[in-house]
Every structure is written in C-alpha cells, then in structure tokens.
Amino acid sequence: MRQPGRQTRRPERRIPQSAAELARVHERALAEAAARSAARDSAAPDDPPFLQPRPEIGDSWERLRRLGLDPDAGAAAVHLGPAEIEHRRRASGLDPLLPILRGTLVEQGEQPPLILAIADADGHILWQEGERGLRRSADRIGFFTGARWVEERVGTNGIAAALRAQRPMQVHSAEHYLRSHHSWTCVAAPVHDPGTGRLIGAINLSGPAHSVRPYLLQLTATAAKLAETELRARRLESLHHLRTLAAPMLARVNGPALVVDAAGWTAAAAGLPPPARLRLPAEGWGSTAVHWLPSLGECAIEPLADGWLVRPVRPQDAVPAVPGGSDGPGADTAGPGAGLLAEQAEGARLRLDLHRAGSPELSVRGAAGSWSHALSPRHAELLLLLATERNGLSAAQLADALFGDPARTVTxxxxxxxxxxxxxGLLAHRPYRFAESVLVTVAGPEDPYDLLPTSSAPAVRRLRAGLVGGTVRLPGTPPLPGPRPRPGRLPLPPP
Structure with a gap:
C-alpha cells in the first residue's frame, strides 16, 4: 500500500569502498575545490584514476563547500535544553515507537557495538542508546541527545542524508564531510506519518567504521517500516473513534455529508459515495465557512472532534471524479481537479512551489476553482521536468531523465x-506535456542545491548545476545574465 507524499525505494546495497579509498576521494575533492581547478585535467598520465563519490555524497560535499563549512571544525553546535527535548519528544509522535525500535535494533545478541539514535524531522537527536564506551566516543564529536545533526552544522552524515533524501541511507567512513567523523559509519532510515505522508523523523545506527555489517542498512529500513505500521494502526483506531462520534450527527443532517479526520481521511459518509480521502488545502481552511472542493463542489466546513464535517451545498459545481480511482492510502484519489476537462484548462495558472526543501506543493487556479496540496517526491520530479520542457517528453525520455534508463517506461x-x-485536462500526452493554455511557474529555493533535495534523478542534478552556473532558469523567474542553454538539454553536473 503506497504512502502519501513518498516514493518507495529499496535501501542501497552497494558494497562500500574501503576507508583508504574514501579518504582519497574526500581529500582530493576538497583540494580540487580549494585550488579552483580540475584535478582530473592536471593529473599526470601515470596517476591512478580519480575515484568519484556516490552522487548523493558528491552533491552533499559540493553544497557544503559552497556554504564554506570547515571540514576540520564544522560549525557552531546547536544543543537543546532538557525542557525543549521533552517538548519535541511529545510533539514528534515518535515516543510510542520506542519499544518496537529497542526490540528490533538494540536488544539483539551477537551484533557489533552500536548506538541507536532517534531524531525528529529537523535533525534533533531526541533519544540515544547504546554501549557506554561507544557513547563516550560519540560525545567527543558532539553526537548526543539534544544535538542537531544536520549537514550545515556537522557535514554529511547518516541522519541528515536520510532526512534529505527521504530514503534509507548509509554514510561510511570518509564519506562524512568532517574528518573527525571518518572513523564512524552511520545508517539511517526516515519515518513518515502514514496518514499525511509527512516526514516525522529518522532512525539511525552508528558504530566504528571497521565493524560495519552489510545487513545494518536493511535492518534499519525494516525498523522504520515497523514503526510506520504501528503509526498506521494507531491512525485506524483514531479513525474508528471519530466514526463512532460522527454517526449520531450524520443521522440528523439533512442532505449529503461526510466526516473526515484532520488529514482528510473519510471516517463516515451519508448520502454520497465516500472518497477514500479529501485533499485538504495546504494552507488550511482559514476563517471562511464555505470552500470549493474539486470532487464535491462548494462545501460548508465545520469542526468536529479531531476532524471536520463536510456538507456539499452546491453539488452541481462538483467536478466528476475519475472512475475506479480508489487505491487506498497514498493514492491521489478524490484529489484536487480530478477529471478536469480540456476546456477547463483554458487560462489556468499552475504554480509548482519548490522553495521549501522537502515540501513540494502544487497550486492551480482556473475555471473549475482553486486548490493546492502537497506533492509526493516522484510527482514533484515529473512536474518539474514537464515545466522546464514545455514541448513535452516521451515516456522513454522521462524514464531516462529520472532513472538514467529509458526502458523504465512502465513506472x-x-x-x-x-x-x-x-x-x-491540464496535462496532455503523446508526448507528455502541460496544455498550451496553462501558464506554468516554478518557485525554486534560494540555494539551487535545495531544489528537490530528495531527488537523485540525472536530469534534476543537471538542472541544479545549471542553476548554480546561471545557464538555466526556472519557468516564471526573471532572465539571468550570461549564456543561455541550448533548447532541450540541460548542462551536465560538475565532475
């Protein structure tokens, strides 16, 4: 069952390079940046070939070099006080998961000494457990409860990489940006709220680099899935409770109505086929009592317990939903604009908001109404590629842009x-493209390396590099000085 706002990927299973190889990569990359010249071009013919870091690690190093982070000192540490730690523990929603995580990751025999750390979505370490001597070593590099473990402060690391990429990640030895971390290996996996798809934290295992085991990344990913399963069970229990509270009220309502929870999942309905989920406005309901919902038309919205009572008042304005659109949690069913006809795309304005790293959002204004909602990482990638190539792309071209493999057209x-x-009707096909009448704009982040940071798609990496070099611009942004890119092709990323 797909989860909203996320894409399913298997954790990486690459065989890690040796510590000596990674150290050479690390030092060579930093020296290259400091000298402002291509080390590959200046190397003598007899020099060994230059080892390249993995794309995710290389992108992180490039971003940190541009930020000016010192690989020997890092940045000033950020530590939470005891009261703030307790507040964040309660707000994170991760507290009930501790028994499952301890049983899966800590209370296992015959495994190397490890530290279990659980961080919130902002990278603050809220819990930490493990062997006492190893924790003392971790204290010396600032890896303890209350520390904020983000790239801007402590360089490339497992927690930050998993939160940024929103998939299981491993940072081994000299893949860490700070030299003081080269004796460690970290594996981490993100945890999402199954009801909203929102990233709520990360689970991390850290230990000496020489004792890393290949199964640790898979073990951490499994623990994250177990944690999400527990959260899903709690959400279903809450939905059942809301359904019980809503039944008497629905019996007294004249006309069609439905009750949804705070995330838009339907608890009960009367007088109309219940959608699996309503896409609630990204900016919230505000103070207006009547709102236009694409699948229902104009609706009166009233708060009810931990959810909302939704009553269509002008059902004739509703846009018909696409038949057979219920895929369960995570599907884009009953989503904004379902079934838009081609004529309704005339004069529509579509805005792809990517200025907040990790929180892509789509907004549409047109004849059928206005709506907005959060996007999954994969849908954000696809819409960005179509926005930057208005002439359209075939399925094979999109597969090559996303995966580097034109054969993956089924996905x-x-x-x-x-x-x-x-x-x-906003989206045409053969080739896939936005309708000509649709005005498309893209709001990008201030730092191009924060453009869809969860993405490792080749075309997105080329786009980031082009934005850094000033050779490309996002639709709807002012022209940049300097050379313009050739149509249909983005510049290659720096080596």
Whole structure:
C-alpha cells in the first residue's frame, strides 16, 4: 500500500569502498575545490584514476563547500535544553515507537557495538542508546541527545542524508564531510506519518567504521517500516473513534455529508459515495465557512472532534471524479481537479512551489476553482521536468531523465496516470506535456542545491548545476545574465 507524499525505494546495497579509498576521494575533492581547478585535467598520465563519490555524497560535499563549512571544525553546535527535548519528544509522535525500535535494533545478541539514535524531522537527536564506551566516543564529536545533526552544522552524515533524501541511507567512513567523523559509519532510515505522508523523523545506527555489517542498512529500513505500521494502526483506531462520534450527527443532517479526520481521511459518509480521502488545502481552511472542493463542489466546513464535517451545498459545481480511482492510502484519489476537462484548462495558472526543501506543493487556479496540496517526491520530479520542457517528453525520455534508463517506461506511465487523475485536462500526452493554455511557474529555493533535495534523478542534478552556473532558469523567474542553454538539454553536473 503506497504512502502519501513518498516514493518507495529499496535501501542501497552497494558494497562500500574501503576507508583508504574514501579518504582519497574526500581529500582530493576538497583540494580540487580549494585550488579552483580540475584535478582530473592536471593529473599526470601515470596517476591512478580519480575515484568519484556516490552522487548523493558528491552533491552533499559540493553544497557544503559552497556554504564554506570547515571540514576540520564544522560549525557552531546547536544543543537543546532538557525542557525543549521533552517538548519535541511529545510533539514528534515518535515516543510510542520506542519499544518496537529497542526490540528490533538494540536488544539483539551477537551484533557489533552500536548506538541507536532517534531524531525528529529537523535533525534533533531526541533519544540515544547504546554501549557506554561507544557513547563516550560519540560525545567527543558532539553526537548526543539534544544535538542537531544536520549537514550545515556537522557535514554529511547518516541522519541528515536520510532526512534529505527521504530514503534509507548509509554514510561510511570518509564519506562524512568532517574528518573527525571518518572513523564512524552511520545508517539511517526516515519515518513518515502514514496518514499525511509527512516526514516525522529518522532512525539511525552508528558504530566504528571497521565493524560495519552489510545487513545494518536493511535492518534499519525494516525498523522504520515497523514503526510506520504501528503509526498506521494507531491512525485506524483514531479513525474508528471519530466514526463512532460522527454517526449520531450524520443521522440528523439533512442532505449529503461526510466526516473526515484532520488529514482528510473519510471516517463516515451519508448520502454520497465516500472518497477514500479529501485533499485538504495546504494552507488550511482559514476563517471562511464555505470552500470549493474539486470532487464535491462548494462545501460548508465545520469542526468536529479531531476532524471536520463536510456538507456539499452546491453539488452541481462538483467536478466528476475519475472512475475506479480508489487505491487506498497514498493514492491521489478524490484529489484536487480530478477529471478536469480540456476546456477547463483554458487560462489556468499552475504554480509548482519548490522553495521549501522537502515540501513540494502544487497550486492551480482556473475555471473549475482553486486548490493546492502537497506533492509526493516522484510527482514533484515529473512536474518539474514537464515545466522546464514545455514541448513535452516521451515516456522513454522521462524514464531516462529520472532513472538514467529509458526502458523504465512502465513506472513513468503509472505515475503520470496518477497525476492525470487530478490534473486532467491540464496535462496532455503523446508526448507528455502541460496544455498550451496553462501558464506554468516554478518557485525554486534560494540555494539551487535545495531544489528537490530528495531527488537523485540525472536530469534534476543537471538542472541544479545549471542553476548554480546561471545557464538555466526556472519557468516564471526573471532572465539571468550570461549564456543561455541550448533548447532541450540541460548542462551536465560538475565532475
């Protein structure tokens, strides 16, 4: 069952390079940046080939070099006080998961000494457990409860990499940006709220680099899935409780109505087919009592317990939903703009908001109404590629841009089919493109390396590099001085 706002990926299973190889990569990369010249071009013919870091690690190093982070000292530490730690523990929603995580990751025999750390979505370490001597070593590099373990402060690391990429990640030995961390290996996996798809934290295992085991990344990813399963069970229990409270009220309501929880999941309905989920406005309901919902038309919205009572008042304005659109949690069913007809795309304005790292959002204003909601990372990638190539791209071209493999067209077509459920006539095909009448703008982040930071797609990496070099611009942004890129092709990322 897909989860909203996330993409399913298997954790990496690459065989890690040796510590000596990684150290050479690390030092060579930093020396290259300091000298402002290509080490590869100046190398003598007899020099060994230059080892390259993995794309995720290389992108992180490049970003930190541009920020000016000292690989020997890092940045000033940020530590939470005891009261703030307790507040964040309660607010994170991770507290009930501790028994499962301890049983899965700590209370296991015959494994190397490890430290279990659980961080919130902002990278603050809220819990830490492990062998006492190893924790003392971790204290010396600032890895303890209350520390904020983000790239801008402590360089490339497992927690920050997992939160940024939103998938299981390993940072081994000299893949860490700070030299003081080269004797460690970290594996981490993100945890998402199954109801909203929101990233709520990360689970991390750290230990000496020489004792790393290949199974630790898979073990951490499994623990994260178990944690999400527990959260899903709690959400279903809460939904059942809301359904019980809503039943008497629905019996007294004249006309169609439904009750949804705070995330939009339907608890109960009367007088109309219940959608699996309503996409609630990203900015909230505000103070207005009546709102336009694409699948229902104009609706009166009233708070009810931990959810909302939704009553269509002008059902004739509703846009018909696409038949057979219920895929369960995570699907884009009953989403904004489901079933938009081609004529309704006339004069529509579509805004892809990517200025907040890790929180892509889509907004549409047109004849059928206005709506906005959060995007999954994969859908954000696809919409960005289509926005920057208005002439359109075939399924094979999109597969090559996303995966570096033009044969993966089945995956691309499946995701585009989900997108068309709520974009309808805004999105044309053969080739895939936005309708000519749609005005598309993209709001990017201040730092190009924060553009879809969860993405390692080749085309997105080329786009980041082009934005850094000033050779490309996002749709709707002012022209940049300097050379313009050739149409249909983005510059290659720096070596």
């Amino acid at each position: 691309v077509r499946a995701e585009l089919s989900r997108l068309r459920r709520y974009l309808g």
